[in-house]
Amino acid sequence: MKLYDYILSPSCYKVRLMAALTGVKLDIRPVDFHPGAEHKGAELLALNPAGSIPILEDGDLILTESSAILVYLAAKAAPEWLAGASAEEAARAAMAVLFRPADGKSWWRKADRNAAAAG
16 A cells, blocks of 8 residues: 655544554655645546545555545454444444544644653
């Protein structure tokens, strides 16, 4: 799987984190987002006409929304996270994947730092 990635993007970060949690090896393709605006170039606009990242390529499949990518990685690499879930468990998983804080601060970064501190 190839991930078109910008190291400072919170959306890209949560995809990299999910891949690490599920053991998915990603071929990271850095994107010169700023100042190069490579995401607005012909190659990446052909993959995502919205001109945003992350973009995940898995064979012929192209996913361009981070929340969809998170669900895809979980379903593909850790189906037990989703299979057999009760309605409550499924709702909690969706809430975690789709959560976007109003203040724009990424809870993924906080969760990762807290996990690292806990050992």
